[in-house]
Amino acid sequence: MKFVAFERxxxxxxxxxxxxxxxxxxxxxxxxxxxxxLIEIDHNAxxxxxKKEAFHASVLxxxxxxxxxxxxxxxxxxxxxxxxxxxxxxxxVEAKTRMTVKVPLxxxxxxxxxxxxxxxxxxxHVLTELTVSCFPSDxxxxxxxxLSGLSKGKSLHVKDVTLPKGVKFIAKGQENPxxxxxxxxxxxxxxxxxxxxxxxxxxxxxxxxxxxxxxAKANAAKDAAKPVAKK
Numbered sequence: 001m002k003f004v005a006f007e008r009x010x011x012x013x014x015x016x017x018x019x020x021x022x023x024x025x026x027x028x029x030x031x032x033x034x035x036x037x038l039i040e041i042d043h044n045a046x047x048x049x050x051k052k053e054a055f056h057a058s059v060l061x062x063x064x065x066x067x068x069x070x071x072x073x074x075x076x077x078x079x080x081x082x083x084x085x086x087x088x089x090x091x092x093v094e095a096k097t098r099m100t101v102k103v104p105l106x107x108x109x110x111x112x113x114x115x116x117x118x119x120x121x122x123x124x125h126v127l128t129e130l131t132v133s134c135f136p137s138d139x140x141x142x143x144x145x146x147l148s149g150l151s152k153g154k155s156l157h158v159k160d161v162t163l164p165k166g167v168k169f170i171a172k173g174q175e176n177p178x179x180x181x182x183x184x185x186x187x188x189x190x191x192x193x194x195x196x197x198x199x200x201x202x203x204x205x206x207x208x209x210x211x212x213x214x215x216a217k218a219n220a221a222k223d224a225a226k227p228v229a230k231k
Contacts, residue, residue, distance in 0.1 A: 001054055002061040002068075003046070005029075005039040016087070025085045029062070029071060032092035039064065039090075046085055050076065057103050057129075058141050059093055069093075070136065072101065093136045100170060103140055104129045105179065109148030115182045119152040124181045130158070131170045138166035147180060156180040 008019070008026065016026045025043045030036040049055045055073060062071045075089035093099070105128055115121040130143060145161055157176045158169055171177075 001049065001052070001058065002063065003041065003049060004063045005041050007065060008038045008040045011038055020084070020086070025088055027088035027090065029064070029069075029090045029092060032094055034092065037064070041088065043085060046088065047083070050085070053104055054141055057101065057139070059136050059139060060090070062090065072099065072136075072139075095136055098133050098135055099139070100131060100133050101139055102129045102131050103167075104142045105145050106142045107145050107147055107180070109146045110150060110180075112148045113150035115150040115152045115154075120185050121150075121152050121182045122185055123147055123150055124183060126178045126181055131172060132163070132167045133170050134167045138164065140164045140167060143167075145179065150180065150182055152182060152184065154182060 005027070008015075010019075011026075019026050019040055020043070023043050024040040025046050027039045027041060028036055029039055059070050059072060061068050070093040071090040072093055073088070074091045075087075076085065077087040078084070079086055091099075105125075107123075107125055110116050110123040113123070116123060143161070143163065145156070147156065150156065156179045158179060159176045161179065163169060
């Protein structure tokens with residue numbers, strides 16, 4: 001993907017606010033051997049670009065000052081409730097430097113799996129992206145995950161997936177996290193049905209009256225056992 005950016009001279013909260021009023025988004029480009037560069041981008045064009053998955057997980061071509069350079073999106077700050085991009089960060093890409101990026105997972109084939117098709121289970125997508133390390137030329141736009149082999153009672157882990165050539169998974173806390181878990185629909189339905197039946201069951205008047213009398217008798221016994229306070 002390609003986009004156009006322009007250098008900006010002024011920085012600071014006030015300058016950024018005035019820039020947003022004119023329909024531009026402030027940003028910065030850093031990394032590599034060059035100094036960090038302050039930039040501004042047309043907000044409307046940028047807002048449409050961030051809706052595309054490739055903008056978040058692939059090497060981008062940025063035109064700045066008539067020259068093109070390869071960059072990666074590193075940070076995106078959105079307004080709390082407005083559809084407005086407040087600030088954006090890019091990192092310069094160097095061909096011989098490994099980079100750590102987040103790549104989306106694309107699941108397919110679950111409808112044909114034994115777990116879903118034969119046993120009526122549900123495939124729960126636990127993770128939607130993976131943090132990986134690779135050279136810029138090896139960064140995949142997404143990682144395809146085939147779920148056609150899912151079976152009841154088993155989960156799919158990272159080590160069960162073949163990553164693209166040159167791509168290495170970066171573990172953060174878990175060496176082999178679960179990507180997809182399988183849950184039984186019948187078990188969940190039975191539990192919900194039992195809870196609903198218990199809540200909707202009619203109350204027996206005699207049983208309720210007996211329970212109330214038993215509680216009253218127990219409370220009276222407790223009160224009688226309490227020591228009488230001296231005056």
